Amino acid sequence: MEPNVRSLPITIIDFLAILIPGFVWFILLITTFRVIHVYDVSPVAIYIELLNFVKMFDIWTPLLMILLSSLLIGNILKPMAMETAERILRLRLFEIMLTPFLKWYVDYERLNKLEKKLLKLRFPFDEFYEGMPYYEEVKIILKDEVYSASKSRKKHSSSSELEKKNSLNPDLMEFAGVKLFSAAKRYIRFISPTLWEESERMEAEVRMTGVLFLASVYSLLLSLLTGIIYIFNRGVLSDWIGGLFWFVVSVIAMIILAVGWTHLRHNEVSYTYMNVLIAHGAQK
Numbered sequence: 001m002e003p004n005v006r007s008l009p010i011t012i013i014d015f016l017a018i019l020i021p022g023f024v025w026f027i028l029l030i031t032t033f034r035v036i037h038v039y040d041v042s043p044v045a046i047y048i049e050l051l052n053f054v055k056m057f058d059i060w061t062p063l064l065m066i067l068l069s070s071l072l073i074g075n076i077l078k079p080m081a082m083e084t085a086e087r088i089l090r091l092r093l094f095e096i097m098l099t100p101f102l103k104w105y106v107d108y109e110r111l112n113k114l115e116k117k118l119l120k121l122r123f124p125f126d127e128f129y130e131g132m133p134y135y136e137e138v139k140i141i142l143k144d145e146v147y148s149a150s151k152s153r154k155k156h157s158s159s160s161e162l163e164k165k166n167s168l169n170p171d172l173m174e175f176a177g178v179k180l181f182s183a184a185k186r187y188i189r190f191i192s193p194t195l196w197e198e199s200e201r202m203e204a205e206v207r208m209t210g211v212l213f214l215a216s217v218y219s220l221l222l223s224l225l226t227g228i229i230y231i232f233n234r235g236v237l238s239d240w241i242g243g244l245f246w247f248v249v250s251v252i253a254m255i256i257l258a259v260g261w262t263h264l265r266h267n268e269v270s271y272t273y274m275n276v277l278i279a280h281g282a283q284k
Contacts, residue, residue: 017204019067021081021211022074026066028218029073035226043219043246077211082123085210088217089119089258098258105263118262124181124269138273141280142183181269184276192279199275202268209264213257220250 031046053062088094095117106118110128121128129135189196223246230243 013201013204017208018074018078019070020074021077021208021215022070022072023066024212024215025073025077025218026070028215028222032222035222035229045242074211077214078207081207081211081214085213085261086123088214089262094258095119097255098262101255101259102262105259106266123265125266126180128266129269129273134273134277138184138276139180141276142180142187181272184272188272188275188279191283192275195275195279199268199272202264202271206261206264206268209257209261213254213261216250216254216257220247220254223247223250 027043027046031043034046050066098119102118116127185199188199223243227243
């Protein structure tokens with residue numbers, strides 16, 4: 001049965017997946033304006049100024065303004081974050097930095113057999129999953145349940161019978177790529193609301209991590225820009241310890257978020273396909 005109302009936990013997670021990255025970007029954007037006009041700033045200093053600003057006035061009005069600004073920024077970044085993060089991670093620099101860490105989470109033996117590089121694969125990683133037994137089974141289930149009007153296929157159809165059936169409908173043979181992943185999520189939503197909630201939670205986590213990864217990249221570039229501005233305009237970096245700390249934290253956050261985002265995105269795909277098999281099995 002298809003759910004009519006989103007559950008409260010999913011709504012809260014979705015809300016936080018917009019608010020938290022939006023707030024981080026809000027701090028970074030204010031920092032950018034201050035860097036351009038004042039120079040002697042960092043995100044930590046801006047955050048402290050915001051806290052002092054809130055204390056000066058009625059607490060609810062400034063907090064509401066910050067909340068609304070963060071939500072606005074988060075919603076603006078939401079549609080473009082995944083594709084932008086994916087493009088950035090295809091850069092050779094990230095491949096060199098992240099490969100040692102990603103080997104802990106991803107089957108690199110399979111990648112080597114396929115002669116593919118992990119960060120070069122496009123979401124939802126069909127080349128990686130193609131040929132895996134559960135992926136092929138999901139493809140058969142969704143072809144039958146979603147795209148085929150006939151419900152008469154037997155559980156244990158032979159491969160020749162299945163090929164014959166598919167040949168009667170050319171569209172089924174083209175059922176792959178993003179369409180498969182998208183159809184899998186819609187199938188889960190209709191068949192099993194509980195599993196669909198899990199899928200939605202994973203998507204929100206991936207989106208939040210992706211936007212935070214972009215924020216870490218931006219923070220790293222902004223810290224470098226701040227150092228260059230100091231050098232060219234003042235000849236000396238007055239708070240070089242703070243600047244170095246900002247740079248190091250940005251690098252560490254960028255690596256952690258990049259590895260985490262890649263790992264979570266692969267989990268989202270594999271768990272979605274697994275949930276299709278669970279939901280389909282529960283129907284029998």
